[in-house]
Amino acid sequence: MIKVAVNGYGTIGKRVADAVAAQPDMEVIGVSKTSVSAEAYIAKERGYPLYIADLSRKPAFEKAGLEVVGDVEAMIRAADIVVDATPGGVGAKNRPIYERLGKKAIFQGGEEHEVAGFSFNAHANYREAEGKQFARVVSCNSTGLVRLIHALDQAFGVERVRAVMVRRAADPDDIKRGPVDAIVLNPATIPSHHGPDVRTVLPQIDIVTLAMIVPTTFMHMHVVQMDLKSGTTREEVLKVFERHNRIGLIRKATGIVSNAQLREYTQDLGRPRTDLWENGVFEESVAVLNGKEFYCFQAIHQEADVVPENIDCIRAMLGTVKDPEESIRMTNEALGLVPIG
């Protein structure tokens, strides 16, 4: 069994921990927090050993009825690999600890590409991860773009991509953030970081992205246009998506045309935490104009889509499963991920 530590048990970390626990070849040997909060009680309820960044805070945890096994360094020592899901920028500060202890680590999209020197997506570059000490799973938006672009690049070749990200303002539990009555250009400059981020995984792709944030908490919405190298049809593109194991199709017949209805749908499907791990491409929006111009809307669940990628990244880096499709199949099966549509 691969011993996995989750450093940073928050929005992403708690999902990765549950996904690790669901795999047949992995176990959670510890999760970490800095402060007493609801998530620490969830860790206890799930039976994950709890470690803390600063041992001087141990009495506060114990007073709250939360057993602390040790400090983060002890957790890292006990692991084969660490998934670092601490807030953006903290991972860079943690890297020297992983180096000193000779441990493999996976960073998240809040860190710069240079923190790991290698950015990962299971479909695009799984085999390149083997033997690396560090990898970074690109951000939720970038993961969604990479899956879509790579699928069409493999099938038809992609000449160039232009995409607009309408970004959710905050995660559902994030009461401190806004906006509540504004559409904020984020950033006001063009391109946004997403295009360059996609190129850390798919360097050959000509891509420009623009982004803004809107007052919602569940999912980003992408407007994507790609010029394809070879001519095709809407039907052929839909077949590529139907065959893909991390792209779902939101069928016209469902009547779903918003993030709100999609949330209700994933909830009714019984998805844990309403998670949509796959891209949600709106079937009705898929268009191929003039033979080579592709268009679509896709919904990207910011809390969920990077989770299976972290699981595949663990196997890829340790080299325990050589074939990307086999790892993706194992991960999807353990999670119960059958793409919608």
Ligand SMILES: NC(=O)C1=CN([C@@H]2O[C@H](COP(=O)(O)OP(=O)(O)OC[C@H]3O[C@@H](n4cnc5c(N)ncnc54)[C@H](OP(=O)(O)O)[C@@H]3O)[C@@H](O)[C@H]2O)C=CC1
């Ligand atoms: N949320 C999202 O939609 C997405 C986030 N990401 C990326 O994932 C990473 C994590 O984000 P997210 O899950 O949202 O962050 P959260 O703030 O939800 O969770 C961060 C967790 O890290 C813990 N933590 C903070 N500092 C330390 C430390 N020094 N040592 C150990 N644990 C620490 C926090 O504990 P405590 O609360 O006790 O301080 C908390 O449990 C970021 O890089 C982000 O950019 C990527 C895709 C989507």
Ligand SMILES: O=C(OP(=O)(O)O)[C@H](O)COP(=O)(O)O
């Ligand atoms: O990685 C994310 O977004 P991004 O792809 O726009 O960087 C997550 O939604 C976290 O973004 P946040 O930094 O707005 O919390």
